Amino acid sequence: MNPGSRVLNIALLLLVSFIAGSAERLTVYTVNYPLAYFAQRIGGEHINVVFPVPAGVDPAFWQPDVRDITAFQQADLVLLNGARYAKWIERASLPRRRLVDTSAAFRDAYINVSETVAHQHGPGGVHSHAGTAFTTWLDFSQAIEQARAIKLALEKMLPQYSDVFTRNFSSLERELGSLDQRIMAIVSQDRDKVFVASHPVYQYLTRRYNINLETVMWEPEVVPDQAQWQSMQQLLRSHKAKWMIWEGEPHDQSVKRLNASGINSLVFDPGANAPEKGDFISLMNRNIMELEKAYRE
Amino acid sequence: MTSSFYIAWHYVIFNRVRSVTLVACITLIAFLPFALQLLLAESQQLLQSRATSTPLLLGARGSALDLVMNSLYFDDEVPERISMLAADEIADTGLGYAIPLYVRFLARNYPIVATSIDYFDFRGLAIADGRMFTLLGESVIGADVAEDYGLAPGDSIVSSPETLFDLAGIYPLKMTITGVLERSHTPDDRAVFVDLKTAWVIEGLGHGHEDLGKTNDSSVILKRTEDKVIANAKLLQYTQITTDNIDSFHFHGDASVYPVTAVLAVPHDAKSATLLRGRYLDNTQYHIVRPTEVIEGLLESIFRIKTVIDSVIAIVGLATVLAIILVFALSVRLRQRELSTIFKLGCSRMTAVKLIAAEIAFIVLASSVISTGLLAIIGANAETLVRMLIFR
Numbered sequence: 001m002n003p004g005s006r007v008l009n010i011a012l013l014l015l016v017s018f019i020a021g022s023a024e025r026l027t028v029y030t031v032n033y034p035l036a037y038f039a040q041r042i043g044g045e046h047i048n049v050v051f052p053v054p055a056g057v058d059p060a061f062w063q064p065d066v067r068d069i070t071a072f073q074q075a076d077l078v079l080l081n082g083a084r085y086a087k088w089i090e091r092a093s094l095p096r097r098r099l100v101d102t103s104a105a106f107r108d109a110y111i112n113v114s115e116t117v118a119h120q121h122g123p124g125g126v127h128s129h130a131g132t133a134f135t136t137w138l139d140f141s142q143a144i145e146q147a148r149a150i151k152l153a154l155e156k157m158l159p160q161y162s163d164v165f166t167r168n169f170s171s172l173e174r175e176l177g178s179l180d181q182r183i184m185a186i187v188s189q190d191r192d193k194v195f196v197a198s199h200p201v202y203q204y205l206t207r208r209y210n211i212n213l214e215t216v217m218w219e220p221e222v223v224p225d226q227a228q229w230q231s232m233q234q235l236l237r238s239h240k241a242k243w244m245i246w247e248g249e250p251h252d253q254s255v256k257r258l259n260a261s262g263i264n265s266l267v268f269d270p271g272a273n274a275p276e277k278g279d280f281i282s283l284m285n286r287n288i289m290e291l292e293k294a295y296r297e
Numbered sequence: 298m299t300s301s302f303y304i305a306w307h308y309v310i311f312n313r314v315r316s317v318t319l320v321a322c323i324t325l326i327a328f329l330p331f332a333l334q335l336l337l338a339e340s341q342q343l344l345q346s347r348a349t350s351t352p353l354l355l356g357a358r359g360s361a362l363d364l365v366m367n368s369l370y371f372d373d374e375v376p377e378r379i380s381m382l383a384a385d386e387i388a389d390t391g392l393g394y395a396i397p398l399y400v401r402f403l404a405r406n407y408p409i410v411a412t413s414i415d416y417f418d419f420r421g422l423a424i425a426d427g428r429m430f431t432l433l434g435e436s437v438i439g440a441d442v443a444e445d446y447g448l449a450p451g452d453s454i455v456s457s458p459e460t461l462f463d464l465a466g467i468y469p470l471k472m473t474i475t476g477v478l479e480r481s482h483t484p485d486d487r488a489v490f491v492d493l494k495t496a497w498v499i500e501g502l503g504h505g506h507e508d509l510g511k512t513n514d515s516s517v518i519l520k521r522t523e524d525k526v527i528a529n530a531k532l533l534q535y536t537q538i539t540t541d542n543i544d545s546f547h548f549h550g551d552a553s554v555y556p557v558t559a560v561l562a563v564p565h566d567a568k569s570a571t572l573l574r575g576r577y578l579d580n581t582q583y584h585i586v587r588p589t590e591v592i593e594g595l596l597e598s599i600f601r602i603k604t605v606i607d608s609v610i611a612i613v614g615l616a617t618v619l620a621i622i623l624v625f626a627l628s629v630r631l632r633q634r635e636l637s638t639i640f641k642l643g644c645s646r647m648t649a650v651k652l653i654a655a656e657i658a659f660i661v662l663a664s665s666v667i668s669t670g671l672l673a674i675i676g677a678n679a680e681t682l683v684r685m686l687i688f689r
Contacts, residue, residue: 063544069431073414091433091543093492096384096413097394 026157029075031086032059032272034137035102037280038147039079042168043154046161050075051274059272060134064088077153081146083110085134100153102146103136110136111203133203135270140180140284142204144173179284183209186288189295196232196241196263198250201270214239220248220267229257236261243294266290301648305655315628316660319621323664324671326614330607331668332675336686337603339679341596344370347483348588350420352570353562355383355395355577355585365591368398368559370484371408375401378556381493383583385553392573393564397557399496403457404472407442410488411496411557417478419563422485426450427476430492433503433546434538436472437490440480450474453537454489456499470499471537482680497548497555498538505535505546625653 026047030036036051053059082103111133137143151169198218206213268287275283356364357377366372387395399411427450564570577585
């Protein structure tokens with residue numbers, strides 16, 4: 001065989017294997033970053049994970065256009081968070097057969113929130129957190145259940161890779177379990193520690209890890225107005241918090257003024273959208289290190 | 298022989314009324330059984346092809362025929378409603394997947410078929426023009442709907458109120474048409490498809506209106522408390538869903554108990570189908586049916602009726618033939634003078650027989666031509682006629 005035809009044969013072989021490989025790859029759309037991360041970890045090279053929400057936008061309040069919804073309609077699998085996460089789903093037409101509600105297993109454990117103040121931050125538009133608390137993955141035992149639902153859905157669609165999915169899931173389960181145990185251990189150091197949170201997104205975190213936390217409605221990038229400071233002072237009279245948990249990097253002025261009142265700041269990013277650096281696990285590790293600061297005090 | 302036909306032709310023309318009556322009688326007797334056969338064959342084909350492509354249907358206990366006719370052929374006899382939980386239950390069994398159907402409302406006399414977009418994959422329906430509906434308030438129409446009203450993507454279609462005096466109930470919803478389906482020669486050609494949620498908006502379970510927290514019109518507020526604002530009936534609800542107001546649309550209550558008329562169950566295989574049917578055997582709320590069995594039952598009834606009609610036609614046919622023989626026998630008696638003149642002119646008895654045979658031949662030929670023509674028309678329009686007579 002001459003070198004030319006050998007190169008041609010190799011190229012053909014690669015092309016055939018590429019076509020065969022890509023033909024089997026499932027296209028999986030997700031509504032938030034944690035689900036995209038879990039799906040990628042479990043599905044590996046056998047799936048093509050698409051998380052279409054632009055950086056800097058809260059996926060819970062993202063407004064997809066017709067093209068985005070059409071792409072969701074054509075996906076092989078659509079991973080939903082459940083707990084009424086991503087309001088746009090209620091107004092969009094999606095293929096029921098290909099939808100996976102990843103939190104269906106713990107539907108009875110959803111937390112209802114009665115907060116009704118509408119507010120705006122980022123490009124997501126005015127919104128309210130009333131209804132059902134939806135950052136389910138911040139309870140890492142629930143995150144494991146969500147990952148398990150993804151694994152089961154992938155196994156159903158690609159049973160030939162069941163072993164791979166089981167192996168990948170076990171690895172992810174261990175890591176999530178480790179995060180869970182770390183927070184448990186940290187919080188157990190001081191059960192009386194109290195916190196204030198800048199946004200009502202930590203309901204499942206506080207329930208799982210028994211954290212004493214009250215919530216205000218502040219935006220990290222916006223300096224609170226006088227009324228917000230006053231209501232904070234009022235809250236602190238009954239809730240002696242020394243730490244404030246922010247969902248994003250807070251404004252310097254807010255941090256300084258809080259410091260002056262004897263309140264420190266820490267960032268616990270829920271990670272609904274993809275982090276600028278690292279991945280879900282590294283982001284949660286950073287969050288836990290931040291939390292640890294409060295307990296080291 | 299030519300002269301016999303010549304004279305017979307003129308005799309037939311001269312006695313127009315008698316000839317036309319005879320032609321009409323023979324035509325009817327020849328045409329009716331064949332036309333009936335054509336229509337029945339067409340209806341059998343239409344009913345069975347749709348039924349065989351639908352594995353199982355779940356609905357409220359009651360008439361299986363109403364359930365099948367409404368869900369498969371979009372008949373306006375609406376079966377008792379069930380909740381979306383039924384669809385979830387089927388999906389939860391892992392034995393197949395479920396496609397909910399809510400066929401209750403009309404738009405321009407065409408049924409609004411509310412379903413999930415899985416329906417289009419299941420039926421193999423493709424979009425000929427435009428795109429699939431993606432949002433609340435959007436619709437995709439069948440080829441006949443588009444053709445009959447000259448509708449195209451970008452146009453709108455309005456849902457019809459169920460009753461004229463339903464002032465407090467269902468408001469018409471103006472729906473944007475986003476696509477037209479390729480012709481499938483099935484009832485899908487004559488339907489307006491929407492997402493289930495759009496049907497629930499038509500029903501009033503979901504609605505959009507001005508933000509009560511921001512309204513300046515105090516006359517629409519009935520009661521305002523710290524955490525709740527209650528509006529009165531003056532509050533204007535949107536009758537069209539647009540990009541500007543879609544965010545205001547919301548649903549009240551638990552969507553999992555919202556109504557549907559049927560659930561199309563698609564089991565993975567024959568074993569799953571059997572298991573699925575077994576699960577609903579003793580269910581007091583739902584029943585699961587195989588549309589082929591229901592349609593076979595219907596066709597058996599139709600064919601039993603056809604046998605009766607065939608017998609009646611045979612008796613009437615025999616009576617008509619006897620009447621025609623009588624007419625000709627009497628006409629021979631009436632024409633005694635005419636025949637004796639023929640004999641006096643030197644014609645044989647055979648010539649007289651030839652004359653009468655030629656007259657009968659003309660009448661039978663005319664009847665055959667008319668019957669064949671009518672049958673050709675029926676054959677060409679059998680599908681439309683069956684839809685008109687049986688489905689709607």
